[in-house]
Amino acid sequence: MNISCFGLSHQTASVEIRERFAIADSALPEALLRLRAIDGVEEGLIVSTCNRTEFYVAGAISQLPAARFFAEFYNGLRTGDEPHFFGLWADHCVHHLFRVVSGLESMVIGETEIFGQVKRAYETAIREKATGRRLNKLFQKSFHVGKQVRSATAVGRGSISVASVAVDLAEQIFGKLDGCKIMVLGAGDTSEKMARSFKARGARQIFVSNRSFERAQVLAQETGGRALHFEEWEREFADLDILVASTSAPHAIVTVDKIAPVLRHRGDRPLFMIDVAVPRDIDPNVHRLDGVYVYDLDALQSMAERSMEARKQEAAGCDRLIAKHVVEFQTWIERSVPPMIGPVAMELPPS
């Protein structure tokens, strides 16, 4: 199986190194031409993201040491570059690609962005006619594997950032967020992230209140919401579904005394409060009220950590699934393509 991968990634190189070897989307067509021009490369494809630059090739070049490949492609290397590269051949290369597409090689295990990035890289290679029968089959198989890994295992499940955990919880309380009224108290970085996450999941009614009205207006504009003067937020409270509190107040500004009378008019509508302020903006006793759920930074962080741990544990199951597909691909290529030249070798990335 004369298919191989030469690359470097966040596991082998720091960002300073990675950025020197990264290839912008606009430069990909030209890079693919250069790749095809290398002696022994019959088919080629380049995946270049912020975390990895990988060259997938089919042809007699397969067993070239990774550093030599990089030196040839980039017209020379700097001293000390060599240890950052890795080269994988035959089934090791196939296994690696399947892991990459499944998000198992990503910085955040199970993330889905890499799937789209590899798909775009494949589409570019197709457009530039840089791939052939072997790489086409390999990448199409990898997308099938990526989808299966995500649907059959829990590797992509559970949120791993505080903002996405909060939005997931909100969806489990209210269902769709498009009908929810959300108020963001405070207009700092955390509030901004939260507001953006809610907007991305379909929230339409976002109110922003901040001591500095100008900052509230800026955030409201960015999220398509409405700015409120800080003195006005309590007036809107009765109709709220979700409150994100992130002010720099030195004491709790949302207390049981303030909330309890409002709750009587809300009926059975739940109230979800996210307190990402330190010191906390919401009195912890508010969580004891019926139908009110208060999640502070620690609670959200702990959920994110548990999800990350669960994803890591799930990775072993994913590898078993991937191994079956590697064998299938191997069988296909042995039947369809002439046998590989020479023994299989591997140059593993430094641990």
Next chain:
Amino acid sequence: MHLDFVGSFIFVADRVWIWLATYCFILASAYSAYSLFSGKFMAPRLTFGLVVAGFICQTVFLGVRGHEVGRCPITNFCELLTFLSWSMILIYLVIGSSYRLSLLGVFTTPFASLLSVWALFLPEPSAVPVKHPVNPWLEAHTSFSIVACGAFALAGLAGLMYLIQERQLKTRRPSSVFFRLPPIRTLVVANSRLLWLGFGLFTIGLATGFMIGQDVDWRKVAWSLVVWALYGGILLARVRRTMAARWVATLSIIVFGLLLSMFWGIRFISDVPPVR
């Protein structure tokens, strides 16, 4: 003696359908519980297919029995439990898709299995079912009352799911099950609609009961009025917003438990009153 034998045989043959329905519901329960707790995505169509298959078996059983007795087949406790389970599944099949509550099946199928197993372990009647003259008021009364109980059963199950979700939110350590059950707001709405549906049907059942034209068994009337008043009270508290969703969910379960235990206690409709 001969009639006894024939009657038992017919009933046993009918019961094959309950056995089949029970197998379907147990399989559906096991499959959906595994899917829920293992965290693996599995085909919900299989659960749905098994529920539909079980429902068809129950329908055949009730159809055969109805044909034999010449009226709505609620002449003994076995039929009563089957009719109750059938009503619950019918409402689940209708509302499950309407309110995107497919996971309600995870809770509905074990309960349907329980009712079916209970029905199967009841002693078999020894006589050929006696054909009574059909009294439409009695038919309407029994049918509406049992279908109402099916709606109350589902309301109780939605309430149970709400309490599970609520508990997980309050402990701030939601498990993977939390993210696979429906949102609590959806459960509140479903619980409320099922209570209203059950209450409406029960009211019709109660009203038609007074039209049967027989001697009134005041124990049954009193029991029915207590249940009606309890559900009415829950709904009134909801309308007036004086009861938190958690309490509504809890009471949906408690009152249904009471309803079920009274079924057993005074054998609600099993001793069919003679029709004049």
